[in-house]
Amino acid sequence: MTARISSYRPGLVDLVAGQISREIFVNNEIYQEELERVFARAWLFVGHESQIPNSGDFFVSSMGEESVILCRDRAQKVHVFLNSCRHRGMKVCRYDEGNAAVLTCPYHGWSYATDGKLVGVPYRSDGDSGFRFRERDRNDVHALYPAGPRPSPKVRAFSDYLAAELGATTPDPDRR
Numbered sequence: 001m002t003a004r005i006s007s008y009r010p011g012l013v014d015l016v017a018g019q020i021s022r023e024i025f026v027n028n029e030i031y032q033e034e035l036e037r038v039f040a041r042a043w044l045f046v047g048h049e050s051q052i053p054n055s056g057d058f059f060v061s062s063m064g065e066e067s068v069i070l071c072r073d074r075a076q077k078v079h080v081f082l083n084s085c086r087h088r089g090m091k092v093c094r095y096d097e098g099n100a101a102v103l104t105c106p107y108h109g110w111s112y113a114t115d116g117k118l119v120g121v122p123y124r125s126d127g128d129s130g131f132r133f134r135e136r137d138r139n140d141v142h143a144l145y146p147a148g149p150r151p152s153p154k155v156r157a158f159s160d161y162l163a164a165e166l167g168a169t170t171p172d173p174d175r176r
């Protein structure tokens with residue numbers, strides 16, 4: 001371990017003195033490596049159960065540089081979605097927290113249920129939006145992207161602390 005650290009970034013870590021350089025906190029190259037090596041491969045804390053106690057409660061959090069929506073659906077299931085509209089990628093949720101039956105994108109008005117499914121597209125009957133809304137569009141094809149590897153995003157509760165994963169290589173916390 002010592003050899004690996006000393007060859008990795010000479011001068012940044014002084015193991016004998018127990019000191020680290022402030023460069024670690026401001027260097028963009030190191031930050032980018034952390035996003036790739038740490039944030040994309042670890043369970044990330046996104047919120048606490050108490051922040052979304054009721055159906056429809058939502059809370060905007062972040063995973064690395066991704067804005068994510070933590071919400072509780074009508075069946076009390078907790079979801080973590082990327083805060084990005086399936087239409088043109090606009091930030092769907094502009095509030096930090098709240099309660100809503102649907103989350104509506106401010107750009108062209110697509111709306112999503114709290115389980116992430118697309119439930120509304122304005123002007124869908126005449127095709128003005130360029131998108132013909134059909135019953136099949138309520139499925140996952142046009143739902144909000146779940147945070148984490150599709151098709152099965154992992155959201156785990158550690159006691160009441162909620163964690164989610166961004167990468168597909170996140171270790172299984174149940175394996176020791």
Ligand code: FES
Nearest residue numbers: 085087088105108
């Ligand atoms: S970008 Fe969200 S509705 Fe168009």
